[in-house]
Amino acid sequence: MEKFVRLEGIVAPLDRSNVDTDAIIPKQFLKSIQRSGFGGNLFDEWRYEDVGEPGMDNSQRPVKPEFVLNQPPYQGATILLTRRNFGCGSSREHAPWALADFGFRALVAESFADIFYSNCFKNGILPLTLPAAQIDELFAAVEATPGYRLTIDLAAQRVRRADGEELPFAVDAFRKECLLNGWDDIGLTLRQADRIRAFEEKRRSEQPWLFA
Amino acid sequence: MPQTLYDKLWQDHVVHEEADGTALIYIDRHLVHEVTSPQAFEGLRLAGRKPWRASSIVATADHNTPTSDWDRGIPDPVSRLQVETLDANIREFGALVYLPFRDPGQGIVHVIGPESGATLPGMTVVCGDSHTSTHGAFGCLAQGIGTSEVEHVLATQCLLQKKSKNMLVRVDGVLGAGVTAKDLALAIIGRIGTAGGTGYAIEFAGSAVRSLSMEGRMTLCNMAIEAGARTGLVAVDEITLDYLRGRPLAPSGADWDRAVVAWQRLHSDQGASFDRVVELSASAIKPQVTWGTSPEMVVSVDGRVPDPAAEADPARREAIERALRYMDLKAAQPVSEIWVDKVFIGSCTNSRIEDLRAAAAVVRGRKVAPSIRLAMVVPGSGRVKQQAEREGLDAVFRDAGFAWREPGCSMCLAMNADRLEAGERCASTSNRNFEGRQGAGGRTHLVSPEMAAAAAIAGHFVDVREWLGQEK
Numbered sequence A: 001m002e003k004f005v006r007l008e009g010i011v012a013p014l015d016r017s018n019v020d021t022d023a024i025i026p027k028q029f030l031k032s033i034q035r036s037g038f039g040g041n042l043f044d045e046w047r048y049e050d051v052g053e054p055g056m057d058n059s060q061r062p063v064k065p066e067f068v069l070n071q072p073p074y075q076g077a078t079i080l081l082t083r084r085n086f087g088c089g090s091s092r093e094h095a096p097w098a099l100a101d102f103g104f105r106a107l108v109a110e111s112f113a114d115i116f117y118s119n120c121f122k123n124g125i126l127p128l129t130l131p132a133a134q135i136d137e138l139f140a141a142v143e144a145t146p147g148y149r150l151t152i153d154l155a156a157q158r159v160r161r162a163d164g165e166e167l168p169f170a171v172d173a174f175r176k177e178c179l180l181n182g183w184d185d186i187g188l189t190l191r192q193a194d195r196i197r198a199f200e201e202k203r204r205s206e207q208p209w210l211f212a
Numbered sequence B: 001m002p003q004t005l006y007d008k009l010w011q012d013h014v015v016h017e018e019a020d021g022t023a024l025i026y027i028d029r030h031l032v033h034e035v036t037s038p039q040a041f042e043g044l045r046l047a048g049r050k051p052w053r054a055s056s057i058v059a060t061a062d063h064n065t066p067t068s069d070w071d072r073g074i075p076d077p078v079s080r081l082q083v084e085t086l087d088a089n090i091r092e093f094g095a096l097v098y099l100p101f102r103d104p105g106q107g108i109v110h111v112i113g114p115e116s117g118a119t120l121p122g123m124t125v126v127c128g129d130s131h132t133s134t135h136g137a138f139g140c141l142a143q144g145i146g147t148s149e150v151e152h153v154l155a156t157q158c159l160l161q162k163k164s165k166n167m168l169v170r171v172d173g174v175l176g177a178g179v180t181a182k183d184l185a186l187a188i189i190g191r192i193g194t195a196g197g198t199g200y201a202i203e204f205a206g207s208a209v210r211s212l213s214m215e216g217r218m219t220l221c222n223m224a225i226e227a228g229a230r231t232g233l234v235a236v237d238e239i240t241l242d243y244l245r246g247r248p249l250a251p252s253g254a255d256w257d258r259a260v261v262a263w264q265r266l267h268s269d270q271g272a273s274f275d276r277v278v279e280l281s282a283s284a285i286k287p288q289v290t291w292g293t294s295p296e297m298v299v300s301v302d303g304r305v306p307d308p309a310a311e312a313d314p315a316r317r318e319a320i321e322r323a324l325r326y327m328d329l330k331a332a333q334p335v336s337e338i339w340v341d342k343v344f345i346g347s348c349t350n351s352r353i354e355d356l357r358a359a360a361a362v363v364r365g366r367k368v369a370p371s372i373r374l375a376m377v378v379p380g381s382g383r384v385k386q387q388a389e390r391e392g393l394d395a396v397f398r399d400a401g402f403a404w405r406e407p408g409c410s411m412c413l414a415m416n417a418d419r420l421e422a423g424e425r426c427a428s429t430s431n432r433n434f435e436g437r438q439g440a441g442g443r444t445h446l447v448s449p450e451m452a453a454a455a456a457i458a459g460h461f462v463d464v465r466e467w468l469g470q471e472k
Ligand code: SF4
Pocket: B062, B063, B108, B109, B110, B129, B131, B347, B348, B349, B408, B409, B412, B413, B430, B431
């Protein structure tokens, strides 16, 4: 997994709550058996005029100019700013894959849905939450300054605004370590193999029907 | 100290805990389907790993499979490749049970788990699918996971996570005739919102929940994720045991007796404390219909679509306006004046035998309205389909003008050929009314099987309670 230590980048504002993973990556693209190649279809129904299908050449499709990611100031954005309950609905990890493939490395929101939130950490994306008032301020700042940038320092757990103001954020110690180091958590867990085996044997002897 | 059911299930599965509370949780049952597993198996292969315990795996193909003309296979080559990839992965890595495309037992993963007895009380159950919460109806800790976590469970038989908070949703009283577990689920989501359960495991309790059948409890827990909770739970009781007795993978003989003793403690203790408690009165709940593009956008069938002008909060007002635009509804329009084009009875929320019986009771002797383009019934599994056919329910539906299909996810998410065309409006027994969920530009109204059946007959939403006792 790619490390996440510090990120300085353009912020794209997606001003709505309850953005679901069906919107982030529609179902027809879930037929892929790959982990990559989803970026061109991120937010497909909001981004393009036509209905996308796997295998289309996205560069030839008509885009909706009003959609934020189609607007010039946000080209190359690496930080997505949004509202409440981002990533709700389906557990599809294709959603963080599409966001990462598009170029997003950090998501800033008031809150995230549980499964989506953990999926992000497995893919080198930092989803961070800030209080509603700070999110409001950031939306105002992005609107006032096209191409607005933020710096995110994971080690210090701080978002730095262009005006120098610092916004602290919380993150689990374990998840933070994994992101900072780019650790594969399967490797980490397998270091506990003896413990898992012992637990499993005890369980098998006490409740054999679970192992039928 | 008194414990909640969730506390007990959690504690029973902790292998190890880190200083920050991140725990390694042992997984008893791993359900697998074709959409969220290929990258996980590929990751395993690339790392030279093997499944830790292949006998924990129960797999099926459900999302991509067609619901008609099975003799023609899977026409869409991209879908076919995904299903064949699952075939190949199971062949290579093994499983306790595999129900491939066209197997008589094939079906939606959340329907076949319980009906085969693969889901048992006290287990941890995971699947790369958010509606894994369904299985919590059996007093087990069931949750949806992402594909990286699928790979993690395959490789280590464990999940890394932090404990959730406890929420109790207590529903006392009696649900009225024509009011179902689906209406209860929608009413709860309407109350707490789609993020209301985020960070919680929700236990459903109270006399109204106790008197639900297992099918009803599954419908309720299925929709816990729509309230934001990864996990929904119902305590084990006689109804649970009656359902499980004799299922193919359930214990039998002396093991059954021992299991029953172990399962007796799978309830929240007297005085256990919950971080949040929500109470509803069952008798106040009416049949529900969603009007918008999120399950929390829901009203009673005798109500009206909201009027954004009446909403003071600008962000909420805008969300209502956007949803009304997408759904092509007028502010304050009565729900009973919403006409639909298609009707879908199916999905892991409402495709079990009890759901089909309830819908058939409404349909019997009546005809689908001529304005309906397609009304379809998609049983949740091969077993459900066979049972329904033994009871003659297929004939009831066919005679009325419904299409009777092969099992699968079908138009719940429209990965196969079953879908809404842009602008089409559907009365659906599924669980998500998101924009485009049932087909790009499609408009979904979530309802119970009875309400969907009645909408098919009338052509628009009607209060199914008015039809009770008026058998044709
Ligand atoms: S029926 Fe729908 S919600 Fe259930 S598993 Fe299939 S696609 Fe998901």
